[in-house]
Amino acid sequence: MAPIISVTNLSKTYGTGRKALNAVTLDIMGGEIFALLGPNGAGKTTLIGTICGLVNPSTGSVTVGGHDIVRDYRAARSMIGLVPQELHTDAFESVWDTVSFSRGLFGKPKNPAHIEKVLRDLSLWDRKDSKIITLSGGMKRRVMIAKALSHEPQVLFLDEPTAGVDVELRKGMWEVVRALKATGVTIILTTHYIEEAEEMADRVGVINNGELILVEQKAALMQKLGKKQLKLHLDTPLDVVPAALAAYDLSLSGDRIKLIYTYDTRAEHTGITALLADVRAAGIRFHDLDTSQSSLEEIFVSLVHA
Numbered sequence: 001m002a003p004i005i006s007v008t009n010l011s012k013t014y015g016t017g018r019k020a021l022n023a024v025t026l027d028i029m030g031g032e033i034f035a036l037l038g039p040n041g042a043g044k045t046t047l048i049g050t051i052c053g054l055v056n057p058s059t060g061s062v063t064v065g066g067h068d069i070v071r072d073y074r075a076a077r078s079m080i081g082l083v084p085q086e087l088h089t090d091a092f093e094s095v096w097d098t099v100s101f102s103r104g105l106f107g108k109p110k111n112p113a114h115i116e117k118v119l120r121d122l123s124l125w126d127r128k129d130s131k132i133i134t135l136s137g138g139m140k141r142r143v144m145i146a147k148a149l150s151h152e153p154q155v156l157f158l159d160e161p162t163a164g165v166d167v168e169l170r171k172g173m174w175e176v177v178r179a180l181k182a183t184g185v186t187i188i189l190t191t192h193y194i195e196e197a198e199e200m201a202d203r204v205g206v207i208n209n210g211e212l213i214l215v216e217q218k219a220a221l222m223q224k225l226g227k228k229q230l231k232l233h234l235d236t237p238l239d240v241v242p243a244a245l246a247a248y249d250l251s252l253s254g255d256r257i258k259l260i261y262t263y264d265t266r267a268e269h270t271g272i273t274a275l276l277a278d279v280r281a282a283g284i285r286f287h288d289l290d291t292s293q294s295s296l297e298e299i300f301v302s303l304v305h306a
């Protein structure tokens with residue numbers, strides 16, 4: 001199957017001299033959910049902006065549905081819906097008018113039945129006559145998605161759809177994205193959250209400093225990233241990890257006051273219960289504990305210095 005989006009050797013240097021993309025090559029297959037993961041300033045928005053024709057590439061090429069985004073801009077652009085990172089909406093327009101108008105911008109004939117379907121799918125139908133200004137942040141974001149879907153694009157870009165969004169709303173957004181995938185839309189989303197990539201994506205790309213440093217099926221990536229650490233805050237520092245606990249993957253913090261257990265969250269047994277029993281049996285006392293996921297930052301460090 002031919003990819004729906006093909007990015008070849010794409011680089012972007014802004015007028016400021018900042019190189020935001022460096023020789024990115026990537027194929028997106030029709031119907032997949034692709035998550036682009038990367039820290040602030042990695043180049044995610046620049047990559048999306050370039051594919052959507054908002055940012056001029058310095059070198060390299062992009063095709064969408066076989067249409068070159070520069071030579072054949074209109075055809076390429078009409079296949080794409082974009083929900084930008086920064087939300088702009090016309091505060092005093094109604095939901096219905098905003099979404100319908102957006103369709104018109106792409107030169108598509110009116111299709112109230114489609115607009116109705118989109119609004120129903122996004123649970124916005126009963127607010128169709130509300131002014132945007134009266135909606136909650138989460139609803140506004142869904143209106144932006146409705147706008148992006150108004151012209152029946154085959155590919156939808158979501159740039160940080162859940163940044164600054166509460167947990168419940170984030171889950172709601174995931175459901176919306178899954179439902180869209182079920183209708184056959186290809187989805188590319190950017191995120192800082194590994195959890196989000198894990199929940200949503202079929203494939204994950206990691207971008208850092210303008211370079212796509214890894215593209216993997218989610219399952220394979222999660223196996224690499226699925227480590228967690230349990231830290232026991234000890235009552236008294238230890239000199240070494242006690243021999244009685246040698247069977248566990250343990251280390252001591254620099255100040256020797258925390259015992260750190262690294263475990264695989266995807267293993268059938270994390271070993272935590274047994275560890276705590278053995279810690280107790282070894283006479284080691286602790287007064288607090290916490291767990292942490294390997295952070296994206298840490299993962300980048302390990303990937304970049306691998």
Ligand SMILES: Nc1ncnc2c1ncn2[C@@H]1O[C@H](COP(=O)(O)OP(=O)(O)OP(=O)(O)O)[C@@H](O)[C@H]1O
Pocket residue numbers: 014015016018019020038039040041042043044045046047085
């Ligand atoms: N219009 C611009 N002019 C100059 N530099 C820019 C411009 N837009 C982005 N940059 C720079 O290009 C780099 C990549 O920015 P980009 O917005 O693509 O990153 P990002 O991965 O989307 O980050 P974030 O997670 O913060 O949204 C950054 O160093 C940024 O400062």
Ligand SMILES: [Mg+2]
Pocket residue numbers: 044045046085159
């Ligand atoms: Mg961005």
